[in-house]
Amino acid sequence: MSKIRLAEAWLRDIPVAAVRTDAVQSFLGQETIFVRLGTEDGLEGRGYSYTIGTGGTAVLEMLQDYLLPTVVGADAARPEALWDQLRTSTLATMIGPITTLALAAIDTAAWDLRARALGLPLWQLAGGAQDCVPLYDTEGGWLHIEVDELVANAVAAVGRGFEGVKVKIGKPRAADDVARIAAVRDAVGPGTAVMVDANQGLTRDEALRRAHLLEPFDLTWIEEPLPADDVEGHVLLARSTSIPVAVGETLYSLGQFREYLARGAASVVQPDVARIGGITPWLKVAHLAEAFDVPVAPHFLMEVHVSLAAAVPNGRWVEWIPQLESVTTSRIVRTDGRAVPPGSPGLGIDWDDAALERTVKGKGRA
C-alpha cells in the first residue's frame, strides 16, 4: 500500500424502498455521499455516508471544499492517523453531524481500501469475533402501519427466521401504543424478541409512564425514549424501568457514548457508522461498551453493520432494513435468521454503478 493520490466525492439520492415513519419524522430519501480513494499503486476503496433526506449537499461540500484536498498524500495503510488528522482539522465544526458524516465517507473508503489491499473482509480485519449475528426486522413496524398489518408483518418476519421485531411507538394516546405492542407480543409468542422505538418523541413523564405500561410485554429494549441530549432523563428512566434503554443513533462522538455508559443511562448502544464518523470511531464505541458489559445493536446501514457487529464480541443484533437493493448487486446472506458477514475483501458491498447513474444526482455532481 502507498500514498493516496485520488480522493473524490459525489452524491446520489436513492429513493426509499418503503414508506417509513416514526414518532417525529419520515424517511424522505437516502442522500448517499460516496468517496473514492485511490493509491499511487493502483488500489481503490469506496466508502459512503448518508442522510435520510436533508443536509447531503452540505456534507458533500465539506468533503470537496475542505477535507478531500488534505487526504491526498496520506498513508493509505494508516486509517487511524488519517482520521485523527481529519478530526483535528475540523475542530471548529465538531461535534456535529455534517462533519462526522463527511469523515465517515472518507474513513469507510480508507477501511475498504486497506481491507482490499490485505485481501481481508472487513469483519475479519476489524476483529473477526463472530461468524454471524442475529437479525431483527424493523421494516414491518413503522408507526403508520395499522395494527392488523403490524401483526401480520411480525408473524411473517418470524416465519422468515428473524429472531426479533421492532415496533415504533409514540402514538398520541399511550393506550394505542400498548394495544399495538400487546397484539404483536401475543402473535409472536414469548420466544421472539420485541423492541420498541420512540425516536426521541416522548417527554420525561410520558416516557416513564409508557415504559411502565409496556413492562408486561417482556421487551428487549426501549429505544430513544427521550431527546438524545437529555442524558439525565435517560438516567431517571433507566432506574425506573426493567426495560433496557437503547440509545446511540443520534450520538456523534465517542465522548457522548462514554457519558451515557458511565452514568448507567444506556443498556444497549446503537452507534451508526455514518453518524459517528466511520469505522474507526465505531469500533471504539463498541469496545468501550464491552468494558461496561453493554451489547451493541447498530443503527440502520445493515450493509456495513453486519460486518462490524460480527467483528466485535458484543455485537448482539443487526436491524433488517433493505434500503440499498436497487443500487447494489451484493446481498446480505441470511441463515436461520442470522446475518453472515460478506466474505469478499473490503466492505463487501458491490455497487451497481449503472443503477446509481439512474438515481437523481446530488447538487454539483458529475
Ligand code: MG
Ligand atoms: Mg431508532
